[in-house]
Amino acid sequence: MSEPQNTGPQGPYPPSAEMLATPVPQAQQERSAAELRAAWAPPKGWRYVTAVNNSEIGLWYALSAFGFMLLAGVLGLLIRLQLALPENDLISADRFNQFFTMHGSAMMFLFAVPMFEAIAILILPALLGGRDMPFPRLSAFGFWCFVIGGVFVMGSLLFNAAPTAGWFMYPPLATQDEGPGSDIWLLGLSFIEIASIAAAVELIVGALKCRPPGMRVNIMPLYAWYVLVVGGMILFAFPPLIAGDFLFELERSFDWPFFDPTRGGDPMLWQHLFWIFGHPEVYIVFLPSIAIAAMVVPTVARRPIVGYSWIVLSAVGTGFLSFGLWVHHMFTTGLPNISLGFFSAASEAVVIPTGIQLFAFAATLIAGRVKMSLPMLWIAGALAIFTAGGLTGVMLAIAPFNWQVHDTYFIVAHLHYTLFGGMVFPVIAGIYYFFPFIRKKMLSERLGRWAFWLIFTGFNVTFLPMHLTGLLGMPRRVFTYPEAAGWGWLNMISTLGAFVIAAGFAVFVWDLLRPKGAQQQMPRNPWAAGTLEWSHNIPAEYWGARSIPHITSRYPLWDDPDLVARMDAGRYYLADSPHGHRETMVTSVIDASPELVQRVTGPTWITLLAALFTGGAFIFPTFHMYAPALVSGAFALVCILYWLWTSTARPPAHEMRDAGLGLSLPTYASGPKAVGWWAVWITMLGDATAFASIVFGFFFYWTSKPDFPPEDAPHAAPELVALAVLALTASWALTLAARQWNAAGRIGRARAALITAPLLTAGGASALTLSVQALEPTTHVYPAIIWALMIWVVAHALVGLIMQLYCLAGSLTGKLTPRYDADLWNITLFWHFLCLTVLVAGAVIGLAPGVL
Amino acid sequence: MRRDPPPQSDPDRREFREEAESLWRINLAPATWAAHFVTSYAIAAVVCAKAPALLPHARLALLLATGLALAVILWLGWRAWRQWDYRTTGDYTNALGEAEDRHQFLGHAAVLLALISAIGVVYGTLPVLLLESCR
Numbered sequence: 001m002s003e004p005q006n007t008g009p010q011g012p013y014p015p016s017a018e019m020l021a022t023p024v025p026q027a028q029q030e031r032s033a034a035e036l037r038a039a040w041a042p043p044k045g046w047r048y049v050t051a052v053n054n055s056e057i058g059l060w061y062a063l064s065a066f067g068f069m070l071l072a073g074v075l076g077l078l079i080r081l082q083l084a085l086p087e088n089d090l091i092s093a094d095r096f097n098q099f100f101t102m103h104g105s106a107m108m109f110l111f112a113v114p115m116f117e118a119i120a121i122l123i124l125p126a127l128l129g130g131r132d133m134p135f136p137r138l139s140a141f142g143f144w145c146f147v148i149g150g151v152f153v154m155g156s157l158l159f160n161a162a163p164t165a166g167w168f169m170y171p172p173l174a175t176q177d178e179g180p181g182s183d184i185w186l187l188g189l190s191f192i193e194i195a196s197i198a199a200a201v202e203l204i205v206g207a208l209k210c211r212p213p214g215m216r217v218n219i220m221p222l223y224a225w226y227v228l229v230v231g232g233m234i235l236f237a238f239p240p241l242i243a244g245d246f247l248f249e250l251e252r253s254f255d256w257p258f259f260d261p262t263r264g265g266d267p268m269l270w271q272h273l274f275w276i277f278g279h280p281e282v283y284i285v286f287l288p289s290i291a292i293a294a295m296v297v298p299t300v301a302r303r304p305i306v307g308y309s310w311i312v313l314s315a316v317g318t319g320f321l322s323f324g325l326w327v328h329h330m331f332t333t334g335l336p337n338i339s340l341g342f343f344s345a346a347s348e349a350v351v352i353p354t355g356i357q358l359f360a361f362a363a364t365l366i367a368g369r370v371k372m373s374l375p376m377l378w379i380a381g382a383l384a385i386f387t388a389g390g391l392t393g394v395m396l397a398i399a400p401f402n403w404q405v406h407d408t409y410f411i412v413a414h415l416h417y418t419l420f421g422g423m424v425f426p427v428i429a430g431i432y433y434f435f436p437f438i439r440k441k442m443l444s445e446r447l448g449r450w451a452f453w454l455i456f457t458g459f460n461v462t463f464l465p466m467h468l469t470g471l472l473g474m475p476r477r478v479f480t481y482p483e484a485a486g487w488g489w490l491n492m493i494s495t496l497g498a499f500v501i502a503a504g505f506a507v508f509v510w511d512l513l514r515p516k517g518a519q520q521q522m523p524r525n526p527w528a529a530g531t532l533e534w535s536h537n538i539p540a541e542y543w544g545a546r547s548i549p550h551i552t553s554r555y556p557l558w559d560d561p562d563l564v565a566r567m568d569a570g571r572y573y574l575a576d577s578p579h580g581h582r583e584t585m586v587t588s589v590i591d592a593s594p595e596l597v598q599r600v601t602g603p604t605w606i607t608l609l610a611a612l613f614t615g616g617a618f619i620f621p622t623f624h625m626y627a628p629a630l631v632s633g634a635f636a637l638v639c640i641l642y643w644l645w646t647s648t649a650r651p652p653a654h655e656m657r658d659a660g661l662g663l664s665l666p667t668y669a670s671g672p673k674a675v676g677w678w679a680v681w682i683t684m685l686g687d688a689t690a691f692a693s694i695v696f697g698f699f700f701y702w703t704s705k706p707d708f709p710p711e712d713a714p715h716a717a718p719e720l721v722a723l724a725v726l727a728l729t730a731s732w733a734l735t736l737a738a739r740q741w742n743a744a745g746r747i748g749r750a751r752a753a754l755i756t757a758p759l760l761t762a763g764g765a766s767a768l769t770l771s772v773q774a775l776e777p778t779t780h781v782y783p784a785i786i787w788a789l790m791i792w793v794v795a796h797a798l799v800g801l802i803m804q805l806y807c808l809a810g811s812l813t814g815k816l817t818p819r820y821d822a823d824l825w826n827i828t829l830f831w832h833f834l835c836l837t838v839l840v841a842g843a844v845i846g847l848a849p850g851v852l
Numbered sequence: 853m854r855r856d857p858p859p860q861s862d863p864d865r866r867e868f869r870e871e872a873e874s875l876w877r878i879n880l881a882p883a884t885w886a887a888h889f890v891t892s893y894a895i896a897a898v899v900c901a902k903a904p905a906l907l908p909h910a911r912l913a914l915l916l917a918t919g920l921a922l923a924v925i926l927w928l929g930w931r932a933w934r935q936w937d938y939r940t941t942g943d944y945t946n947a948l949g950e951a952e953d954r955h956q957f958l959g960h961a962a963v964l965l966a967l968i969s970a971i972g973v974v975y976g977t978l979p980v981l982l983l984e985s986c987r
Contacts, residue, residue: 218957313961320879321885324886341978341980345979553949703898703901
């Protein structure tokens with residue numbers, strides 16, 4: 001075996017005070033700074049769009065999400081204009097439906113969730129004293145998917161073809177809707193959901209593996225805790241919606257009756273899948289915004305946060321409890337009262353952790369010496385509005401009250417109070433707080449106060465009366481109402497208020513975008529904050545941290561007065577880039593002890609191309625153009641393979657890298673030490689959740705329908721199902737064996753396994769496809785869901801097959817060796833999940849019909 | 853095959869392994885709540901859809917499940933309380949960057965999560981106690 005004996009870190013760690021106090025020679029400082037600057041320089045001119053730096057991608061992401069938010073806000077104004085007077089005919093009923101559907105969809109899918117991703121991508125590496133996210137190209141790919149999908153979905157408004165069934169797309173209205181509106185919603189937003197999952201993977205791995213040395217989990221910034229929780233929630237919340245979209249689109253395109261009760265389907269399944277996504281989603285947008293408050297509050301109180309552990313409790317606790325609330329959107333659907341009781345109880349319980357974090361903020365402010373700043377003003381507004389929204393939430397969690405106000409303007413008032421207070425205000429606070437970090441300029445104090453008071457007043461004038469409008473009986477989503485209803489004056493007040501909000505946003509946007517060239521250079525740490533992002537360089541540098549510090553406390557800038565000077569001098573880790581590579585440090589999950597120097601990827605066109613072709617694969621089917629979609633999908637696959645092959649898990653030229661302070665770190669890792677392995681693990685957790693949602697659908701039909709499966713229904717051929725399960729399990733076993741043989745240096749055997757395994761995979765996938773040929777999916781929901789399970793497994797098996805061939809090619813060309821076997825570790829992990837999927841699907845397709 | 857760890861860091865590695873488990877461990881009490889919640893929802897849904905007459909038995913079973921869940925949470929909470937070790941150290945915030953602080957912090961967080969999970973389980977049992985029929 002040629003494997004080196006020791007592939008772990010070598011040298012002293014943690015660094016001693018003496019080592020840190022040793023000055024760095026001036027010549028060395030200048031040389032290493034020049035190296036870093038060259039390695040991290042963003043591309044110039046028209047190549048600027050190929051940038052993948054988190055500072056660029058995060059900024060584009062945030063600006064696009066903000067742009068979509070302004071568009072959706074204009075839709076809101078048009079809605080308010082139409083409703084200002086009774087029997088108004090400013091816009092037609094159909095346009096009105098398009099506008100409220102897109103207002104809600106865009107605010108949720110194109111603003112709230114992407115804004116979290118944008119801000120996190122922008123600031124998380126800096127909070128962690130890092131260089132960049134672990135997978136910059138994945139961020140770029142996610143961003144371009146988001147922009148393409150968002151423009152496509154919003155663009156449909158211009159062609160009068162936008163979806164009209166409301167932002168939660170209930171069947172049968174949405175399944176039977178004429179025109180491409182519903183398809184645009186389903187495919188366009190599924191595409192964006194995939195971008196969200198990509199961002200979640202990136203952020204979780206970033207928070208777990210890319211912290212600076214010494215930043216143990218008990219001292220990491222609270223924002224990182226929130227990012228972890230929210231990333232985890234995305235993994236469990238978005239996949240049910242993706243599974244629902246998959247079933248929904250099969251019904252729209254091929255008439256498979258998942259939600260059609262005349263053929264055994266059930267529209268309630270969509271409601272369940274949508275709200276299993278939809279309710280946690282509220283917390284997915286709320287938690288990261290309140291995380292901004294958790295950064296701003298200690299700074300303005302000029303003391304550490306009170307109750308760090310309590311805030312961690314509230315983030316994690318809310319993350320869990322928020323999954324037990326989804327049926328409170330379905331209180332009027334006739335579920336058994338005892339079931340409603342469970343969800344009502346959980347909806348009340350979630351108030352406890354939510355309240356705890358607000359009390360922790362209040363306690364910090366009381367215990368500190370508050371210096372009222374503009375960001376704090378917005379946080380204070382947020383807390384006031386959110387508390388009001390939370391109180392109506394407690395009312396709504398009580399099922400009998402909910403029955404009274406269901407689908408009235410009371411709901412509209414409640415949700416706007418929670419979202420403005422829980423998301424819009426804290427995010428604007430975050431923009432005021434972090435703008436100096438992002439753009440190295442200050443926003444105007446005077447304009448900021450104008451914007452705040454306009455938006456705060458306008459918001460309450462608009463939405464406070466809506467509680468009353470709702471209690472008086474005005475249903476939501478009506479395009480007009482008779483004068484006799486008596487709601488006219490309330491609606492007029494709301495409309496006037498909406499324009500005050502708009503005026504406030506105009507001031508804010510002007511402040512944000514006005515040229516600030518004449519402004520004098522701002523101080524480096526304008527708020528006198530204690531966290532690492534304020535060690536940034538002014539004027540801006542693209543390298544993230546000048547050197548990656550060793551961290552020993554929660555507020556390092558307050559606790560270690562020498563830290564910034566030492567970072568600037570390049571005293572800490574990775575202060576140089578001797579080979580001109582972009583690199584960041586990978587540390588252990590719990591204690592952040594140094595493990596690896598990870599090479600990260602630089603500017604490229606390939607992510608843009610991959611996103612364009614992936615977009616084609618989603619957008620063409622909207623118009624039933626399946627051949628172009630397939631071609632586009634194939635090109636996307638080629639692009640992604642090229643991207644992976646050329647820039648991931650390549651054998652490094654140098655085994656070890658001198659990281660500074662005497663520490664020498666390996667440059668390659670495979671298995672659980674590698675960031676790629678974690679990314680696969682996290683992705684597959686989300687994938688398994690989507691699969692579980694489809695299996696849930698199967699059993700849901702069984703409980704909700706007396707004749708599922710129907711008595712005389714043909715079933716899948718049991719011997720073919722068994723054959724498929726056997727072949728695919730054998731393929732999994734061979735993949736695992738290939739990894740072990742390869743690591744033991746028996747390359748010939750490993751290659752033989754990687755030749756046999758894809759054949760078995762192909763055979764297994766074919767057998768499973770053949771096993772269901774006697775079933776006709778358009779006739780009844782039973783054959784349809786069996787087909788859906790089959791398609792899911794076969795599609796994953798094809799991906800698994802490509803992975804096996806990829807590793808075979810790697811082994812034959814020297815990309816994959818016994819020492820450099822990260823690819824094989826990653827695909828084995830994929831195959832573990834695939835094997836589990838196959839076993840469950842085989843049991844449901846082959847065994848369940850006999851048992852039920 | 854995992855490669856052998858470098859010999860010089862064996863004690864650290866043991867410590868790390870123990871603690872790698874504990875980032876999961878703070879999730880165990882909430883996961884118990886989730887299991888209790890899903891069980892309650894699933895049993896109620898299936899019984900009400902297929903055999904409403906069995907509801908009294910289902911309620912009894914769910915009360916037993918509550919007892920089990922609370923016992924598990926109590927046990928987890930007690931272990932976490934010992935890990936936090938507040939009575940001996942008197943350190944409430946664990947704000948420093950030592951391994952001991954991290955260890956106790958994770959205990960503290962787990963204690964709090966056990967508390968909220970227990971409240972969640974009790975809340976989730978109230979419908980079982982108060983409602984005697986599916987409708």
